[in-house]
Amino acid sequence: MSSPDVIAAVMGFKSKSAPVALVSPRPSISPPQCGACLFKAHCLPADLEGDLLADFERSVTRQRYPLKSGHVLVRQGDSMDALYALRVGSLKVFIDEPDGTERILGFRFPGTVIGLAEPERGEWTRTFVALENTWLCRIPIHAIGDPARRQLIRLMSDQLRREYNSHLTLAFNSGAKKVVSFLIDMSSSFEARGLSANRFHLPMNYIDIANYLGMRHESVSRALSKLQELGLLNKRGRYIDIPDLQALRGFKND
Amino acid sequence: MSSPDVIAAVMGFKSKSAPVALVSPRPSISPPQCGACLFKAHCLPADLEGDLLADFERSVTRQRYPLKSGHVLVRQGDSMDALYALRVGSLKVFIDEPDGTERILGFRFPGTVIGLAEPERGEWTRTFVALENTWLCRIPIHAIGDPARRQLIRLMSDQLRREYNSHLTLAFNSGAKKVVSFLIDMSSSFEARGLSANRFHLPMNYIDIANYLGMRHESVSRALSKLQELGLLNKRGRYIDIPDLQALRGFKND
DNA sequence: CGCTCCCTTGACGACTTTCAATGATCGTGG
DNA sequence: CCACGATCATTGAAAGTCGTCAAGGGAGCG
Numbered sequence: 287m288s289s290p291d292v293i294a295a296v297m298g299f300k301s302k303s304a305p306v307a308l309v310s311p312r313p314s315i316s317p318p319q320c321g322a323c324l325f326k327a328h329c330l331p332a333d334l335e336g337d338l339l340a341d342f343e344r345s346v347t348r349q350r351y352p353l354k355s356g357h358v359l360v361r362q363g364d365s366m367d368a369l370y371a372l373r374v375g376s377l378k379v380f381i382d383e384p385d386g387t388e389r390i391l392g393f394r395f396p397g398t399v400i401g402l403a404e405p406e407r408g409e410w411t412r413t414f415v416a417l418e419n420t421w422l423c424r425i426p427i428h429a430i431g432d433p434a435r436r437q438l439i440r441l442m443s444d445q446l447r448r449e450y451n452s453h454l455t456l457a458f459n460s461g462a463k464k465v466v467s468f469l470i471d472m473s474s475s476f477e478a479r480g481l482s483a484n485r486f487h488l489p490m491n492y493i494d495i496a497n498y499l500g501m502r503h504e505s506v507s508r509a510l511s512k513l514q515e516l517g518l519l520n521k522r523g524r525y526i527d528i529p530d531l532q533a534l535r536g537f538k539n540d
Numbered sequence: 541m542s543s544p545d546v547i548a549a550v551m552g553f554k555s556k557s558a559p560v561a562l563v564s565p566r567p568s569i570s571p572p573q574c575g576a577c578l579f580k581a582h583c584l585p586a587d588l589e590g591d592l593l594a595d596f597e598r599s600v601t602r603q604r605y606p607l608k609s610g611h612v613l614v615r616q617g618d619s620m621d622a623l624y625a626l627r628v629g630s631l632k633v634f635i636d637e638p639d640g641t642e643r644i645l646g647f648r649f650p651g652t653v654i655g656l657a658e659p660e661r662g663e664w665t666r667t668f669v670a671l672e673n674t675w676l677c678r679i680p681i682h683a684i685g686d687p688a689r690r691q692l693i694r695l696m697s698d699q700l701r702r703e704y705n706s707h708l709t710l711a712f713n714s715g716a717k718k719v720v721s722f723l724i725d726m727s728s729s730f731e732a733r734g735l736s737a738n739r740f741h742l743p744m745n746y747i748d749i750a751n752y753l754g755m756r757h758e759s760v761s762r763a764l765s766k767l768q769e770l771g772l773l774n775k776r777g778r779y780i781d782i783p784d785l786q787a788l789r790g791f792k793n794d
Numbered sequence: 795c796g797c798t799c800c801c802t803t804g805a806c807g808a809c810t811t812t813c814a815a816t817g818a819t820c821g822t823g824g
Numbered sequence: 825c826c827a828c829g830a831t832c833a834t835t836g837a838a839a840g841t842c843g844t845c846a847a848g849g850g851a852g853c854g
Contacts (some may be wrong), residue, residue: 443659
């Protein structure tokens with residue numbers, strides 16, 4: 287694949303009429319999803335020729351992934367020479383403490399580039415682990431030419447804004463509201479990928495959610511139970527059904 | 541000034557033997573500080589000719605700032621057509637809530653570029669206010685050419701890592717440890733600018749610190765008092781003296 | 795000198811964590 | 825197909841932390 291436009295090709299092409307699933311599938315029965323539709327939310331104004339799109343498809347199928355659920359993509363301390371575009375599945379990002387504890391910094395879903403916060407050459411500063419079987423596309427650093435830079439800057443500034451949002455969530459909410467913020471984020475993320483914003487299956491367990499939100503998993507459970515009592519959602523394990531998204535937003539902002 | 545290298549010139553030149561202050565000055569008696577030394581921490585491997593450096597100096601003195609303490613640099617909703625390099629002083633970054641409340645997302649010190657998290661063209665998504673008299677350098681968006689992109693990407697990935705750190709601070713610490721993390725961040729920031737890492741004057745009040753950390757100002761005060769009791773620091777208002785930085789780090793990590 | 799803004803300290807109440815035990819679900823292997 | 829074990833989720837009670845409300849003190853400025 288011609289090098290400078292790899293990122294643009296991976297993250298910025300326009301999707302045509304891609305099939306759209308209404309509910310996110312269970313990990314175990316997850317059908318291979320169409321690459322094109324997964325990046326729909328990230329259709330950026332990169333002008334791509336038809337052959338670049340073809341290149342993209344070829345590049346994707348050429349990868350030797352999927353990465354199996356629970357497996358490590360990169361471990362903190364590994365030397366870094368590539369970015370990764372996430373196509374299907376999900377990852378958790380965390381700091382590995384010396385004592386083996388994880389401190390989860392976030393979750394990643396299709397349409398994301400992995401490694402934007404890493405020094406350009408050097409070591410990965412975080413560990414990325416698959417939450418389910420996950421398809422990725424490797425983008426060697428040397429393949430990032432000038433035409434791809436503009437795209438990269440855009441992705442990074444998006445990522446920065448998301449981080450600011452998570453700061454807001456953590457600093458200005460407590461308990462149930464943090465959980466609600468998290469759910470709304472998840473909902474938007476699913477919606478952006480053409481899935482249902484109201485009904486979805488969380489790929490991570492309550493322990494990871496709690497870790498991410500700076501809570502205990504018991505508190506997450508209690509918060510979700512309380513929200514169910516209030517009629518703001520229905521849950522069965524990791525299946526979440528939000529009858530009225532606007533009402534949920536109301537709860538967060540009140 | 542020749543356009544494409546503005547950012548590289550502002551943020552990436554090499555400082556020679558710049559004078560270095562040992563303790564950060566009080567806002568009110570703040571002497572104009574040498575631009576060169578302030579960016580020392582950000583000497584990135586951008587190859588700059590002598591005339592670019594000269595351009596930089598000229599560009600800086602050409603600005604019609606300083607921005608007075610308490611004044612707004614940009615308000616959320618303003619249309620954006622430039623980035624700003626922070627030379628001397630400090631800013632707070634916050635979301636303006638409809639009811640007038642501030643939700644502080646961070647503080648900015650010399651050597652920082654303001655606006656990295658904003659969409660490239662569009663509206664500012666945050667408000668920036670000077671905490672003391674502050675000198676800035678305006679960098680029009682159209683002046684950012686390809687040679688400056690690499691530099692920009694580097695700055696953004698640094699900023700992203702800092703945001704991850706603040707996530708860690710918020711999610712995995714409580715009370716006194718959040719305050720300690722904050723002090724250590726401040727300390728590093730002062731040190732990076734050639735000032736003392738052990739003794740400094742905080743430019744923001746306890747209310748802002750508490751806002752940033754998701755606490756109440758009373759709790760910040762109590763935390764600092766407790767740390768003083770433990771002999772980990774001495775304070776007099778916003779003057780902080782940390783006798784043993786390593787001991788303070790120990791407190792955070794224990 | 796008195797104002798204002800900021801910081802400090804105390805007491806009480808609400809909310810989270812902690813510890814412990816039980817219940818549900820899923821995957822595996824018989 | 826069922827039973828079993830492991831992981832995950834739920835719930836209760838006790839303890840600790842932080843927010844809230846209220847009052848007082850100190851520094852700087854006009």
